[in-house]
Amino acid sequence: xxxxxxELSSVPPxxxxxxxxxxxxxxxxxxxxxxxxxxxxxxxxxxxxxPLFIALFLGFLMQPIQRWLVNRGIPAxxxxxxxxxxxxxxxxxxxxxxxxxxxQVAEQRFSYETRLETRVRDLGARMPFAxxxxxxxxxxxxxxxxxxxxxxxxxxxxxxxxxxxxxxxxIYLLFLIAEKVSFPRRMVLAFGTQHGEHxxxxxxxxxxxxxxxxxxxxxxxxxGGLLSYGVLALFDVEFAATWGxxxxxxxxxxxxxxxxxxxxxxxxxxxxxxxxxxxxxxxIALIGIQQIIGNFVEPRIAGQRLDVSPLLILLSLAFxxxxxxxxxxxxxxxxxxIVRIILDNxxxxxxxx
Numbered sequence: 483x484x485x486x487x488x489e490l491s492s493v494p495p496x497x498x499x500x501x502x503x504x505x506x507x508x509x510x511x512x513x514x515x516x517x518x519x520x521x522x523x524x525x526x527x528x529x530x531x532x533p534l535f536i537a538l539f540l541g542f543l544m545q546p547i548q549r550w551l552v553n554r555g556i557p558a559x560x561x562x563x564x565x566x567x568x569x570x571x572x573x574x575x576x577x578x579x580x581x582x583x584x585x586q587v588a589e590q591r592f593s594y595e596t597r598l599e600t601r602v603r604d605l606g607a608r609m610p611f612a613x614x615x616x617x618x619x620x621x622x623x624x625x626x627x628x629x630x631x632x633x634x635x636x637x638x639x640x641x642x643x644x645x646x647x648x649x650x651x652x653i654y655l656l657f658l659i660a661e662k663v664s665f666p667r668r669m670v671l672a673f674g675t676q677h678g679e680h681x682x683x684x685x686x687x688x689x690x691x692x693x694x695x696x697x698x699x700x701x702x703x704x705x706g707g708l709l710s711y712g713v714l715a716l717f718d719v720e721f722a723a724t725w726g727x728x729x730x731x732x733x734x735x736x737x738x739x740x741x742x743x744x745x746x747x748x749x750x751x752x753x754x755x756x757x758x759x760x761x762x763x764x765x766i767a768l769i770g771i772q773q774i775i776g777n778f779v780e781p782r783i784a785g786q787r788l789d790v791s792p793l794l795i796l797l798s799l800a801f802x803x804x805x806x807x808x809x810x811x812x813x814x815x816x817x818x819x820i821v822r823i824i825l826d827n828x829x830x831x832x833x834x835x
Contacts, residue, residue, distance in 0.1 A: 524805050532806060533647055535813055537654035540569060542692045542816065543700065562659050566652070573648055576727055583721050597753045684827050691823060692816045703733035706740055706775050710747075713767045717760055719751050735811045736795055737776070744768040790818060 524531060544565045551561035587594070665685075670678035711726030719725070725747040732739035748768060752761035798818040802810030825834050 521805060528806060532809055533651040534654050535817075536651050536809065537658055539696070539813060539816060540651070540655055541658050542689065542696050544569070545689065545693045546697045566655065566659075570652060577644060577648070579724055579727075583724050594753060601753060680827075684823060687827075688820050688823050691819050695815065695819065699734060702775050703730045703740075706730065706733050706771055709771045710744065710768055713764060713771070714747055714751075717751065717755075717764055719747055719764065720754060721750070722747075731812075732808075733775075735799065735808070736815060738799065739811065740772045740775075741769075744772060790815075790822060794818060 544562070547565055548558065548561045551564070552558050556564075666678070666682050669681050672678065673681060707726045707730030710729045711722055714722035714725055725743070728746070729740055729743040732743040735742075748761065748765045751764045752758065755761060795815060795818065798814040799811050802814040802817065804810075806813070826832055
């Protein structure tokens with residue numbers, strides 16, 4: 483008599499556990515290989531990918547504004563045209579302002595050198611111990627005039643690269659806006675109705691999460707930039723408008739960006755004013771503004787709304803900062819959210835998400 487074939491339930495659990503372990507090990511190996519390849523490609527093609535990612539960032543930033551305009555009866559195409567024009571003019575105005583400020587700093591670099599040397603001497607005179615003799619232009623032993631002039635020339639030269647980079651970004655942005663209408667249909671044609679609709683649901687989840695983050699982040703950055711500009715303008719700090727815009731932009735880098743941006747006008751205030759109390763008041767005001775925004779706004783944006791661990795945000799900042807510098811740090815949180823949502827929609831990677 484022939485014995486019946488063994489049922490699946492008779493298979494030892496160890497075999498199933500071993501197969502599951504091997505599958506996860508294989509998946510982890512693929513992920514590591516993909517990560518190494520991704521890092522290489524991001525570094526290799528940064529000149530192409532950075533403008534594309536910034537265009538995506540601007541697209542998410544424009545989405546709530548475009549929706550607001552459409553709800554008030556403005557056609558979608560005209561709404562996008564208005565937003566793109568305003569953004570282009572804003573970037574041009576900021577670039578022109580930065581160029582004028584750097585040119586002014588280059589013309590007054592010897593005046594700033596004298597101020598800094600005076601401040602260092604005054605500080606050394608107040609020390610309770612003997613300081614080395616600081617006669618003449620002692621700072622030129624550290625930074626020569628030729629080195630400073632070279633640094634300023636390099637900064638001015640980068641504006642040419644910035645112009646071409648900004649032009650490429652806006653070309654990407656225009657094509658992304660044009661592709662938005664036909665993208666759902668292309669997904670359905672490429673992957674079928676069921677898979678195409680699933681992909682579009684994932685894209686909608688990404689758009690909603692990042693759009694909400696960028697909208698609230700933009701509001702917080704604008705408040706921080708305007709308040710900081712108000713403090714600097716009140717004390718008549720040089721380049722107050724530039725510092726306000728810089729604080730606004732760098733505030734997109736969680737935890738670190740705004741504090742780095744605030745350090746520059748704080749240093750300048752101590753150089754500009756003979757009375758140290760003005761620099762102290764400016765320092766307290768700027769840091770206080772960032773602390774209030776960070777403690778009452780940033781945790782809700784970066785943690786509760788996006789359901790992302792603050793530790794992962796810091797690791798993402800470190801990773802993207804090492805790959806793409808400041809631009810990578812600005813894009814770190816949106817890219818982290820995209821990765822989390824994609825992993826959350828794949829059964830094998832859902833535990834990682």
